[in-house]
Amino acid sequence: MxxxxxxxxxxxxxxxxxxxxxxxxxxxxxxxxxxxPVVGKLSEAIGKGSFSxxxxxxxAAVGLYFLKGIFSFGQIYFISxxxxxxxxxxxxxxxxxxxxxxxxxxxxxxxxDIITIIMNDINVMQNIIVSSFTSIVPNFxxxxxxxxxxxxxxxxxxxxxVLMLPVITFISTRFGRQMEEIxxxxxxxxxxxASVVHEVVTGAKVVKSFTMEKEEIMKFSIASNFAREIALKxxxxxxxxxxLFNFIxxxxxxxxxxxxxxxxxxxRIKPSDLIAFFTGVIMLGDPIGSLSGMxxxxxxxxxxxxxxxxxxxxxxxxxxxxxxxxxxxxxGAVEFGNVxxxxxxxxxxxxxxxxxxxxxxxxxxxxxxSGAGKSxxxxxIPRFYDPVKGEIFLDGRxxxxxxxxxxxxxxxxVPQETLLFSGxxxxxxxxxxxxxxxxxxxxxxxxxxAHDFIMSxxxxxxxxxxxxxxRLSGGERQRVAxxxxxxxxxxxxxxxxxxxxxxxxxxxxxxxxxxKLMKGRTTFVIAHRLSTVRFADRIIVLEKGxxxxxxxxxxxxxxxxxxxxxxxMQLGKFAETLPNVFGFIExxxxxxNYGGKSKIGGWVISDDNSHVSHVRIFADxxxxxxxxxxxxxxxxxxxxxxxxxxxxxxxxxxFNAGSNPAQxxxxxxxxxxxxxxxxxxxxxxxxxxVPIVSI
Numbered sequence: 001m002x003x004x005x006x007x008x009x010x011x012x013x014x015x016x017x018x019x020x021x022x023x024x025x026x027x028x029x030x031x032x033x034x035x036x037p038v039v040g041k042l043s044e045a046i047g048k049g050s051f052s053x054x055x056x057x058x059x060a061a062v063g064l065y066f067l068k069g070i071f072s073f074g075q076i077y078f079i080s081x082x083x084x085x086x087x088x089x090x091x092x093x094x095x096x097x098x099x100x101x102x103x104x105x106x107x108x109x110x111x112x113d114i115i116t117i118i119m120n121d122i123n124v125m126q127n128i129i130v131s132s133f134t135s136i137v138p139n140f141x142x143x144x145x146x147x148x149x150x151x152x153x154x155x156x157x158x159x160x161x162v163l164m165l166p167v168i169t170f171i172s173t174r175f176g177r178q179m180e181e182i183x184x185x186x187x188x189x190x191x192x193x194a195s196v197v198h199e200v201v202t203g204a205k206v207v208k209s210f211t212m213e214k215e216e217i218m219k220f221s222i223a224s225n226f227a228r229e230i231a232l233k234x235x236x237x238x239x240x241x242x243x244l245f246n247f248i249x250x251x252x253x254x255x256x257x258x259x260x261x262x263x264x265x266x267x268r269i270k271p272s273d274l275i276a277f278f279t280g281v282i283m284l285g286d287p288i289g290s291l292s293g294m295x296x297x298x299x300x301x302x303x304x305x306x307x308x309x310x311x312x313x314x315x316x317x318x319x320x321x322x323x324x325x326x327x328x329x330x331x332g333a334v335e336f337g338n339v340x341x342x343x344x345x346x347x348x349x350x351x352x353x354x355x356x357x358x359x360x361x362x363x364x365x366x367x368x369x370s371g372a373g374k375s376x377x378x379x380x381i382p383r384f385y386d387p388v389k390g391e392i393f394l395d396g397r398x399x400x401x402x403x404x405x406x407x408x409x410x411x412x413x414v415p416q417e418t419l420l421f422s423g424x425x426x427x428x429x430x431x432x433x434x435x436x437x438x439x440x441x442x443x444x445x446x447x448x449x450a451h452d453f454i455m456s457x458x459x460x461x462x463x464x465x466x467x468x469x470x471r472l473s474g475g476e477r478q479r480v481a482x483x484x485x486x487x488x489x490x491x492x493x494x495x496x497x498x499x500x501x502x503x504x505x506x507x508x509x510x511x512x513x514x515x516k517l518m519k520g521r522t523t524f525v526i527a528h529r530l531s532t533v534r535f536a537d538r539i540i541v542l543e544k545g546x547x548x549x550x551x552x553x554x555x556x557x558x559x560x561x562x563x564x565x566x567x568x569m570q571l572g573k574f575a576e577t578l579p580n581v582f583g584f585i586e587x588x589x590x591x592x593n594y595g596g597k598s599k600i601g602g603w604v605i606s607d608d609n610s611h612v613s614h615v616r617i618f619a620d621x622x623x624x625x626x627x628x629x630x631x632x633x634x635x636x637x638x639x640x641x642x643x644x645x646x647x648x649x650x651x652x653x654x655f656n657a658g659s660n661p662a663q664x665x666x667x668x669x670x671x672x673x674x675x676x677x678x679x680x681x682x683x684x685x686x687x688x689x690v691p692i693v694s695i
Contacts, residue, residue, distance in 0.1 A: 003305050004298075007128055010086045021078035022137065024071040029141030031068040032283060036149055038064065040276030047272060075138065083126050091122050094311055102318040103384045104344050112195025117311055120190055121304035128301040136294060139287035150280045154269060157256055157277055161284065164252040168245060168288060175241050182234045183303035189227040196220050202468075234300075249285045256281055318383055318404060326406040331360040331395050332491040332522035334381060339390035341376060350376045352545045354390070358538075360491075363523045365533030367566065368542035374526045377542065378494045381524065382411045412490035414514070416497035418481040420469030425454055426461040428469070429483045436487055444486035448513040450479035482513045493523040539563060598655050600625070617655050618666040625655025 011018050038061050045053035095118060151158040200207055200216050207216055260274040339354040351373045358364050366374045379385055380392055383399050392399045394407060420428045429445065430436045441461060445451040453476055457463040469477045485493065495514060527533045534553045541549035541556070541563045548562050556563035600617060616626040 003302050003309065004128060006309065007086075007125065007305055010089055011082055013089075014082045014085055017078045017082050021075055021082065024075035024078065025138040026141060028068060028071045028075055028138050029145055031064050031071070032138075032142045033145035033149055034064055035061065035283065036146065036276055036280045039279040040272050043272035043275045087122055087126050090125070090308065091118060094118055094122065094308060097312055097314075100316050101314060102316045103379075104317055105314060108344070110191065110195045111198045112193070113191045114311075115198065116187065116191040116194045117307055121187060121307050124301050124304040125308060126301075128298055128305065136291065139290050139294075142287045143284060143291075146280050146283050150277060150284075153273055153277050153280070154260075154263070156263070157260055160256055160259055161252060161281055164248050167248055171241070171244060171248075175237050177299075178237055179234060179299045182230055182237070183300040185230045186227065186234070186300075187303060187307060189223065189230055192223045193220070193227060196223055245288075249288070253278070253281055253285075318386060320403050321400045324401060324403045324406075327402050327410070330407065330410045330491050332410075333360045333393075333395050334358045334492065334522060335393040335396075336380075337391045337393065339380070339387045339392060341380065341385065341387045341389075343385075349388075350545050351380075351387070354547060356540060356547060356550070358522060358524075360395075360522055361520055362537045363518060363525065363535075365525045365527060365536035365539045366542060367527060367533060367539060367563065369566070372542040373545040374542055375496060378496060378524050378526060381492065381494065382408050382413070409488075410490055411492045411494065412485035412488045413494045413496065414478070414481050414485055414517075418469070418474075418477045420465060420472070420477055420480060422465070422467045424459075424462045424464055425457075425480060428465065428480055429461075429487060431484055432488050440487060441483075444483045447486050447516050448479045448483035450476070450483050450513075453479075479513060482517055486517055491521055493518060493521045495523065495525045495527075497526055541566075598625075600652070600655055614670040616668045616670070618668070619656075 038057050042054065042057045042061070045057055098114065147158070147162070150161060196216070196219055200220070207213060256278065257274075260269070260277065263269045264271055264274060334356075335358065336354045336356045339351060340349050341351040342349050354377070356364075366377055368374055376385075380387060383392075383404055386400075394402065399407070421431065426441060429441055433440075438461075442451060445454055445461075454460055454463070463471075465471045465480075469480070472480065495518075525533055525536060533539055536553070538550060539553060539556055540547055541561075543562055549556055549559065551559070557567065614626065616623060
């Protein structure tokens, strides 16, 4: 009953319609009671042979049924109005509450359960509201009114009729308990079916690529069979309940006729009274049977109501602290202080004693083996989760001192698997800033290298991209996501393997866009391809949830610790052949002319972040020549997999080999700031064998 009354509270805003519905129900019940004496008077008129009285009471009966129709319409209309409004309010409230729940709720709740609760359970709940006022109220009033009138006519016969009520109540209660159990199982199986459908639809490409259609059909069939078995049990209960109630009513009617016959023979009542009484008994049959059946319906609806209210009763684990403040502007300095973290239901710490301080505007790379805690680390920054120990600070203040929505507005995330919403490209770029102008859209799309491909579509920015952006390529989806981040203009940027799943050309465009996006922002980069984090201000190395190393690329390489092992493991023989180098070189144009001009040409493979711009050659440690490089993409079919997503830096220039052959040569490569980023030593006898690897 607690659940029932909780649901009825949602009718308060519609009290006027509730009153009108109740008035209609009351009048409807009154017309049912009024039919009994009219039938009795009709019987008397027929017995007397009075045409005038016969006409009068026939007209009265017609009038009563006309009124009954009018107030039945009013009752259904007003109650349905309340019902639909309550269902809408509930659905919106549940959806709004889901938006406020923390991520841990979604990690432990199946998508199928959530969809079933919003779409199915809330629909089933309306049976409580409809039944209350279109069945329970008028039927209860009819039973009270008709029952009272029957006692008025003949209390002896009325007692016989009342004897069937305890039997019906017992049976109805027994069946109701069984139906509650069945309803709970039914809703669970409906959730199972919804989960299977969701997984198969969202994973359709995987299902087809592994030719698992038959297995998924089998899985769906099994779930459907379970649901069918449970539904058949419910059908069996309903099938037994109806005939059983009818049998009880028939027995009661026969007993009443039998007892009433004795009463007529003994002269204690008139035949017309028995007819009127029997009419009342017949009129009791429908409301009693209806109420008995409604008990089953309500039990099913109450199970759904409990599931819905279980969502509403779930409190978010991440919420604003008392006294939390709004923040209009942040610098972006982030600090972890003695942070430990574990996921709910897991005794093992995912992060242990993390102490990291990041200055505003720094680019921080997070690297480590799979499962080291990288994604968990960055998930704590927007406060998707709270640490179990320690504190996280933003600009010197504990994150909990800020309102969650307030500081999250200054953070943008570009994940590995970009999620776009069904709708247009414009809708997705504007997500988070729906009032953005067309000019703003175009500007951020250009910065994200997305404008050109968008303009190639017939409908341009109004192009419908389908669910999850299925009509765009991976690189196009990622660039739309980057444009979305540009539009948000965040102070803190989180890149979670944003380019790892892209082809060479797409990665080049995306990486270029990310470099623009990172400028002037505190950036956290998760990367498995270590060459892409070479120029991070700092690299944090995680291992089994702990920070084991921290520093710049060259510092960690010289340290020869965990990062160096990861680096060498990933780059393989190239890392061994070229220590502290991120690519490899090949000479393809060499002409040594002692005493005159010599020529050298070739190229070097580097990652997109390196920006090799200048090459110098030294002979016996004396500078002999230098030249600029030209950037181009290498042939991805000829490059080692570790360097597919790279730049080909070509060079060709003259140098002075001197009058005497040099014994050693050294080639140095510099970035646009003049920093040496790579070098190669070789002896004179090796000059024509400089290609470390031939492609």
